[in-house]
Amino acid sequence: MAMLKTRPTRPLTYQAYDRVVGKQGRVLVLLSIMTLFLLGGIGTRLGYLQIVEGDRNRQMADENRIRLIPKPPERGKILDRKGRILAGNKFSYSVFLWPLAAKKPEWPQTVRILSRVLNIPASEIEARVKQAGVNSPSLIRIAQGITPAQIVALEEHRNFLTGVEIDREAMRFYPHGETAAHIIGYIGELNEEELAARRDQGYRLGDVMGKMGVEATYEKVLRGTWGGQQVEVDGQGKVIRILGQKVARPGNDITLSVDLDLQKAAEAALGNRPGAIVAMDPRDGSILALASYPAFDPNWFARRMTQAQWEELQRRQFPFVNRALQGFPPASTFKIVTTVAGLESGKFSPDTVLMTYPALYSGGFAFHDWNRAGFGPLGFVGAMAWSSNTFFGQVARRIGPETLIEWARRFGMGSKTGIDLPGEAAGFVPDPKWKQETFGEGWYDGDSLITAIGQGALQVSPVQAAVMFAVPANGGYKVRPHLIASENPARWRQSLNLKPSTVQVLRQGLRQVVTSGTGAALNVPEVAIAGKSGTGEDPPRPHHTWFGAYAPADKPEIVVVAFAENSGGGGGSVAGPMVLKVIQTYMKIRDR
Template sequence: MAMLKTRAATYQAYDRAVGKQGRVLVLLCVMSAFLFGGIGARLGYLQLVEGDRNRQMADENRIRLIPKPPERGKILDRKGRILAGNTFSYSVFLWPLAAKKPEWPQTVALLAKILKIPPAEIQQRVEQAGVNSPSLIRIAQGISQAQIVALEEHRNFLSGVEVDREALRFYPHGEIGAHILGYIGELNEEELAARRGQGYRLGDVIGKMGVEATYETTLRGTWGGQQVEVDGQGRVIRILGQKVARPGNDIVLSVDLDLQKAAEAALGNRNGAIVAMDPRDGAILALASYPAFDPNWFARRMTQAQWDELQRRQFPFVNRALQGFPPASTFKVVTAVAGLESGKFSPDTVLMTYPALYTGGFAFHDWNRAGFGPQGFAGALAWSSNTFFGQVGRRIGPETLVEWARRFGMGSKTGIDLPGEAAGFVPDPQWKKETFGEGWYDGDSLIVSIGQGALQVSPLQAAVMFAVPANGGYKVRPHLIRSDNPDRWRQSLNLKPSTVRVVRQGLRQVVTNGTGSALNVPDVAIAGKSGTGEDPPRPHHTWFGGYAPADNPEIVVVAFAENSGGGGGSICGPMVLKVIQAYMKTRDR
């Protein structure tokens, strides 16, 4: 009996144990179903719902872009010689994703030391691109051989840094033609924001001045690059796609390199400008302005010494050939034309000149304080008589004088293909009333007729003025791009043949027996006009504009010296002569 009870108890205990094990198995199955179901659901969610985003995140770590900037188009002179080209140098690039790595602070510090760039500047460029950007970003250009060696020596500590070769802008003649060519530089933040829609990107260079800026879209070219797959160490495994960069187009200028050198040599270290132009169609043959700059300094990171040198120069980026100054007696060309075309004077008119003209209680002196006796238009131009042209200006009145100044293009931009051109200024009665609250007096006409007062004319506008008698009565539009269609660039002023003849006679007499005798040389016949412009309390400006050969002009040259003192014939006349003689030597080569 006891044995039966014991067995019954054992079976009951066994039955209870068996039931518990079943419940454990059921519980395990349920828990497993929940676990694997959750994992499956998560995997399904990641794949089906978040799949695109996760694939993109994976690609950002695996697929990268190596951009290839285009080679910028060359700028050539009229004979095909390179004024702005390209040379190959080494640049340093950085994968923005490297900024996520723990060693990033050490990478930045080492790069900054080798490249001599502030760490904050490197960090700023990465932040501009964005640390998730798949593209390389340039952080230094035109690095030295020593820097290349240093980067290679520290390669193991520079994760995400690449060194590659690319085209770098190069100006083989240094400062020669700087104000024509301009310079290039990387886009700043404002420029980048404005041009993103045109395909520009971080690290792009752009023309900042001169022809480089005017013809940016022509010279620029189209970016190319490679899409590559990299491993965990950033090493390229394979190339996924490639687009070849398309170089920019070359442009040919009307400028002659030899003549440009001659113009800059003639100007020397004197603040001012020289413009040489073909009077038949307005093609610019040379355009010099001093002080200048070396555009090569902007093609790579500027040194402190270069920056300090620029600070010592007096406004080196101002193209003085395009800025307005009092034209002084060179303006008498306009006054002569206005007088002859007005019908109030004939080609045979003779006027008495005086020591001074008096009006409104003021005396307007001739420059020699004695006058030149009776003179016609040609003789008055030769001797630059203030009292002769003062009488002409007073008689024709401000309306006619202002009208002809504007018909010659003064008071408005010439339209030359360079940025930064000033329009100059032609005062008139309305301006005087609005500015000073008073009317126009005879004295105002006297002052304007001899190129003084508020009148402002640029050396380029003066060249356009001298081109009118030189080409027989056409106003030309100055341009730097070489063209074979002269009619496109000129407009007839419908001058009477007698007007052109008298003015040309006077400009020739300026050289043969007047204020421009320094240009009276046997090898070429030159015609022209001098000018001395007041700029109190500073020394006055000096001018000379001329053309040659006098009987069949091929070149107009205007020289301007800022606050030079002296006389236009003695200061600027020899400059014009040097450029004309250089042209005669090189025109057939």
């Protein structure tokens, strides 16, 4: 058997051992130096973070555990003159998102769930969070006024919705739906441009503001002041304790001069005709009712509008246009101004009698009386009662355009009345300068004839017409229409310094319109009414119809002007019955 030979092992000498030991020592030295270096670097960094960056890091830590829960103020209520709520608030549930608490890996799933349950595009949710900032310590409202079914659906997905909360908050509510919509207006959430413009006024993301009507005019009064809580939360986003609290201050309530019952009567009288009705106290200009059709339901804007609601609005003919504030040819109602201009010019007396004709001729054109026959000799009272175009055309010829135009402007035409609603048009009063600049020609006799009977380029709003009818009703004062209840009538009116005889002629003429003229439909036994009809041409479309009146005739308390846009028919037969219904309602409710 062969023997296994082994190689003899060389004994470890001192020199070899010394070389190994020397290397180990150097390694230990290097490790020690590196350890000291690392510890020194860490210590330096810790010192820098604590001393130099301490405040900033503490703020970042606080933002991870401290949350701001903003509490919007309860918006002030809008009340009618008897204290009934026109715009109030009710509590509903809203969905809020806290981006800082949301788990980033779960974010796409969170957005998908919210989008599906709330029926909101995912891109809209993401854009909202981006606008607020992903590190925002405040809650962001995603949806308002959610349904019980949506609440249940979100609770079922609670484990996948970190950073999502459901809370109760006040939401605007309009208990009467479309009633008085053009008076009240509506609110809406600020868009990016509005938010940027109003941020220095305390507005924030998700805030709302008045967009139309009284809601917009009195935004500062109604708005209130935000409050909120500062709370500490754990890693799951649950509140541990409240660190501080600022109570939200509600907005102030506003009482309007409008009477809800009269407003409903005006809207019922107008029905589904495009147009407007204005009811006003002639003594101080306070608006008692203001109706415009088509209208809208302001509740649709208090929460996210549905597709069906949007489509319904598209079917209506300009529902957001307040026709009570827009200009239209005033037709024969303007003969009030022509009468005043003639009597105050000194060229006519209250006893003046003029022959009326089938037509007046100027520049080869015939300006017909509406009956195409004339009415024989008439004074101012009879001419008003029968609305003779040829009578008032002769008055305009003699006094000249300057006097007629001056009195139209003294009545407030061509200027905004100053009513406390946005979107008012000034109307328009044509004059020789305008005609020269617009058409390159002078003012003709025919221009005076057509203006004297409220036609041509002349434009007057129903509110301006109500101001005009208030002048004979109150004895010669131009009033400023307003919606805020007031106990100081003198503040809202200005004397036109009319002769008592001028006022008397106006009153007699307007009363005779009802007793024996074109407004006989308003001649009822329960109340004496004075007024004037108008039929305004709007070719090639059907003409407009007007009727303005006040009552009681001997001591007026209310002026009502009705305007029907492109209704056809006559002012006395179409607009007159509307006015009568409103006046009759007023007489029934005035002492309630």
